[in-house]
Amino acid sequence: MPAFTPVANPAALIAATVEAIRPADGDAANRADERQGRLTKPPGALGRLEGLATRIAGITGHDRPHLDQRLVIVAAGDHGVTAQGVSAFPAEVTAQMVANFLAGGAAINVLASQAGARVLVVDAGVRSETPVHPDLLRLRLGPGTDDISRGPAMTRVLAERAIAEGIALFERERASGGVDIVALGEMGIGNSTSAAAIVATVTDRHPRSVTGRGTGVDDTHYELKVAAIERALQVNAPDPTDGVGLLAALGGFEIGVLAGAYLAAAAARVPAVIDGVISGAAALVAQAIAPDAVDAFIASHRSVEPGHHAMLEHLRLEPMLDLGMRLGEGSGAALGISLCVAACRLLDEMATFDEAGVSDSEDVVEPEV
């Protein structure tokens, strides 16, 4: 287990982190853009990879950013709302999948390896016991959240603690291995219910319009899921502008930890890659706490979950991939890391017209008469 001392003053750490967050660096982005125009390709021919590299230049403040140290955080937590029959899988699967992550058998292990990223697994609040393991940070903020259809997911104190621990773990990772880009993933049976409740609140939409099938519930359990979210919103009446309150009301622990990691990444000028609907819900919580944090976010893929579209629209982010994925774990975000790395390597490593001695598009041949 990584060295881990609980954060002494969560509220103070959150406040200091929010204070450090700045908007994107327009000068660095402009310098990157200017370089794009001199590289040996027709202007704009690399399409969205050009804008992506420019965005990362703005986030990092470097006009030729290097993304060598890559981290995937997979935060896991359980959800009391599973008692309402909202998921196609039993709650024990959360702990079982944590073991699978540690054994290297899950999709995120493969995709992180492919992206050249290390994986940190976080037990944010798994109900069953999780193993002591060098790659597992055992925060264990609670034995799963309380059932949001009957009251708040957690106390406000615990919500602050979850966010602060997310900040602290990101800072420890940065201090030890370094972090040039981070993907935020999660695992938690029932957490697409929490996420949909957060999206409905923040984007002011009806729960049904932002609730999907998660891991694949049938019609009966889908209706139970929508009903549970409707009750959660009635019972808790969450305030969309109060990020900590939103998390306390609707959960979960893993969403709180990820929200903290988003804030810490933004404060450290590290691009934070959003995965699917749960990772995105954490981004919404982070945005509610610090609106400028969004400048550091990158949308990786468009999930098939309907809430994902609504949230990305709210964050004004356009995803790069649309592969019909709906797994979570950071799987789409890991693919996104590879695109970010490709975009930044192109910006950095390609020759300019001058360097390569290639003619520019000024001297067009006129037609023979």
Next chain:
Amino acid sequence: MPAFTPVANPAALIAATVEAIRPADGDAANRADERQGRLTKPPGALGRLEGLATRIAGITGHDRPHLDQRLVIVAAGDHGVTAQGVSAFPAEVTAQMVANFLAGGAAINVLASQAGARVLVVDAGVRSETPVHPDLLRLRLGPGTDDISRGPAMTRVLAERAIAEGIALFERERASGGVDIVALGEMGIGNSTSAAAIVATVTDRHPRSVTGRGTGVDDTHYELKVAAIERALQVNAPDPTDGVGLLAALGGFEIGVLAGAYLAAAAARVPAVIDGVISGAAALVAQAIAPDAVDAFIASHRSVEPGHHAMLEHLRLEPMLDLGMRLGEGSGAALGISLCVAACRLLDEMATFDEAGVSDSEDVVEPEV
């Protein structure tokens, strides 16, 4: 320069290659599909990555395909039709970019490196001199094609030779370094004019509807481009079912070499990744010669070139990426290789529910009453 003896009997090599092409292996694809259902994820949660791995299983005949040896072929050639003012860049840029590929300064160098692929550059018929270099295969089938707006691009004998040399070079690569997946890219000022003419012929559409801005021509030169294609179709009256004739009529040398490489890949059961509109035009030529070859093709990205959409529809292929790219060189296909590798690694490396001791979705919790 790689060892290279001209193909003795081009027509015989093409015929033998076509003879060896078989449809996809449905059994291997089914076994891959069956395995997908046992991996530790909700069924279908990896979206199109699952279908991609299944397709590659069908192509290769292996239910857990490994894509370790990755090749990008970049074939370059010049086009007589540039005399009609169809391009935003002067023709000298073809040879200059070949030098840039060899120096490692082009986008494809970066993206191939990112995909773990080696790059073979082919001078299929560049007008200016190209250097002797270990990574350059100097076929030099002609000093660029003839102007297709005034007659055929090349003789039928040369068209056969281009295709046969494409087959031979793929076979040499397979015999030396091995090839588990290949991306087909190109460089050639004026070749989006050839490609649009081929697409218009094969898909039976009006030239204007499949002609794009290529490297970025202005309105005046765009009209010249459309007019040149219209004249090329009138003068040559190409038969869309005669692949060799199509190539002879509309060119270019690099398109012929790529068409041969597509055929050789299909015969060798190696996935062949299509890049943009010129690479796709070569795929159309290959399909006209051997319809079953399409089973081995994978569409990587959707180019902004309008002809690309028409051609992928004709080939019944759905691209994975849509990033607004329009560079060529194999750039989108190199990104596609990474997705193929990710898809196959997921299929091969992920644990099954049984192996990981993870509960399946049978035991859904019923709601509390």
